[in-house]
Amino acid sequence: MAKVGITTTVPIEVIYAAGHIPVDLNNAFISRSDHQRLVEEAELAGFPRNFCAWIKGIYGTVLETEDLDTVIAVTQGDCSNTHALMEILQMKGIEVIPFAYPYERDYDMLRMQMHKLMQRMETEWGSVSETMDRLDAIRAKAHEIDEITWRDGLVRGYENHLYLVSCSDMEGDPEAFEDKLEGFLEEVRTRDGGSRGDGQDGLVRLGYVGVPPIAPEIYDYLESMGARVVYNETQRQFSLPFDTRDLVEKYLLYSYPYSIFYRLTDIERELKKRKLDGVLHYVQSFCFRQVEDMILRQSLSLPVLTVELDHSTRLDARTRMRLENFVSMLRGKGEA
Amino acid sequence: MVYGVDLGSRCVKIAAEDRVGFEFMGPFDTAGFYRRYIEPDTEGGKLRRDELDLESEARMAATGYGRARLGRGAVMVPELEAIIEGVKALTGLSDALILDVGGQDSKALLMRKGRMEDFAANDRCAASSGRFLENMSTALGMNLEEMGRYWENPVELSSTCAIFGETELVGLMGEGHKLQDLAAGVNHAIVRRLLPLLSRFQADILILTGGVAHNQALRRLLVEARSVQVVVPDPPDFVAAVGCCRLARGLE
Numbered sequence: 001m002a003k004v005g006i007t008t009t010v011p012i013e014v015i016y017a018a019g020h021i022p023v024d025l026n027n028a029f030i031s032r033s034d035h036q037r038l039v040e041e042a043e044l045a046g047f048p049r050n051f052c053a054w055i056k057g058i059y060g061t062v063l064e065t066e067d068l069d070t071v072i073a074v075t076q077g078d079c080s081n082t083h084a085l086m087e088i089l090q091m092k093g094i095e096v097i098p099f100a101y102p103y104e105r106d107y108d109m110l111r112m113q114m115h116k117l118m119q120r121m122e123t124e125w126g127s128v129s130e131t132m133d134r135l136d137a138i139r140a141k142a143h144e145i146d147e148i149t150w151r152d153g154l155v156r157g158y159e160n161h162l163y164l165v166s167c168s169d170m171e172g173d174p175e176a177f178e179d180k181l182e183g184f185l186e187e188v189r190t191r192d193g194g195s196r197g198d199g200q201d202g203l204v205r206l207g208y209v210g211v212p213p214i215a216p217e218i219y220d221y222l223e224s225m226g227a228r229v230v231y232n233e234t235q236r237q238f239s240l241p242f243d244t245r246d247l248v249e250k251y252l253l254y255s256y257p258y259s260i261f262y263r264l265t266d267i268e269r270e271l272k273k274r275k276l277d278g279v280l281h282y283v284q285s286f287c288f289r290q291v292e293d294m295i296l297r298q299s300l301s302l303p304v305l306t307v308e309l310d311h312s313t314r315l316d317a318r319t320r321m322r323l324e325n326f327v328s329m330l331r332g333k334g335e336a
Numbered sequence: 337m338v339y340g341v342d343l344g345s346r347c348v349k350i351a352a353e354d355r356v357g358f359e360f361m362g363p364f365d366t367a368g369f370y371r372r373y374i375e376p377d378t379e380g381g382k383l384r385r386d387e388l389d390l391e392s393e394a395r396m397a398a399t400g401y402g403r404a405r406l407g408r409g410a411v412m413v414p415e416l417e418a419i420i421e422g423v424k425a426l427t428g429l430s431d432a433l434i435l436d437v438g439g440q441d442s443k444a445l446l447m448r449k450g451r452m453e454d455f456a457a458n459d460r461c462a463a464s465s466g467r468f469l470e471n472m473s474t475a476l477g478m479n480l481e482e483m484g485r486y487w488e489n490p491v492e493l494s495s496t497c498a499i500f501g502e503t504e505l506v507g508l509m510g511e512g513h514k515l516q517d518l519a520a521g522v523n524h525a526i527v528r529r530l531l532p533l534l535s536r537f538q539a540d541i542l543i544l545t546g547g548v549a550h551n552q553a554l555r556r557l558l559v560e561a562r563s564v565q566v567v568v569p570d571p572p573d574f575v576a577a578v579g580c581c582r583l584a585r586g587l588e
Contacts, residue, residue, distance in 0.1 A: 297536075
């Protein structure tokens, strides 16, 4: 069993079916206590200062993770910075397997990509399909946590983020991850109260769209002001909340690697369903998605606050000021 | 008597309101203010009111980046809410677009019927803030007030960075450009960086707040660029402090 790094969500069914352990490099980077040092090391190695901190962090994480010599890099459906990362990792002797999500969401092309990945990992459709059934049962538990978040108000924004974002690699151990989800669900059911979910209890209900935050403390900071994230767009997507047993279709419905317009159909449906007051759009400094911010703002009917962070995993005073004012503005609208 | 304190990134402004009206103290340099008037404390610190001749029991509201330094003895209020209340108190207007340019960032606030309808804030760059003008005035050897008088014949500054802009300015001085034209170039540069913030909103009146509103050229260039009536509250840098007084009063 070897560790296989992934730069974003890829069909982990293939990796598990091949008997390997997927490691979502983003999660591995952000959960380390020395993530700041990793970014600095990457800069010392020559990465520009004005470059995505996630890429720099992943670079350091790959080099410092033991027994990790293979990375599946998403080369279409993510950013060109990933291309450059893939190349510099190859220079360092890491085996890189490219994986491309077809921009046009073409079934045959995605199927072909999956097939090639299976060949490269020495597994086949049958065992991948069996693995999918096993993982889907675990994902269903994450979906339940998500449901309880917006419907019953018993789950904090950070908890929702954490369990959904972890679905991207199931923490390298699906059984242990399943136990964790079950334990959490059991504990949540004993919690009392919760938000009524009808906006009448003074809690400001927020949606979080864009890539997961480099500073997860954003969730608790919002809660300290009486606001809660009850929708995490990308993290929810990582849990593949789709009712299909066709592996290819599942990853075609998955919205993150495709066009912003396809993502918007998913976002708009969830915003309506979850009765939100406002939306936070998180963008990473120096990321192309800052341009997509324009489209999001023009398309969404709710107030949008764009939050931009660079490499600090703590919230800075400027960001706190923006969040605080956004929450106070939404609360004012609610009372008007 | 109520007090409003705006602890900005560069300056601290204090307003006092009694039955007669407002009185203003400052602006104080923020670093010097912390050293002299704040009693450090693990729970957030406390203002040495006696040193400032402030009544010890009067209600106080605080805003701005440093407001947590007054963890004890003041009510914390969100900055943009304070700006809205301050604008209403000083101008009597309730429908306008407000542009607040502070020491380290700038924000556009859309006020409708006296409430904040929407806002936009600058990106993670100091080039559209007061700090940019401060750096430039130092490089030009000209104080902020004088630099704010020039808008004609601007020399184009292309750098998007508050630090490299300074280097560029020094280079242009070496090429023999007139200081007035370079000052005009600085004012044009900051307006160019502020306009994208405003472009999302429509309003007939633009209210300028924050210390940068003292800059005459900025006012004139914004009128030209946006065809709006520009209103500057008096004094523009104390708007948030005044708003804090109003919010403190509301809590009485």
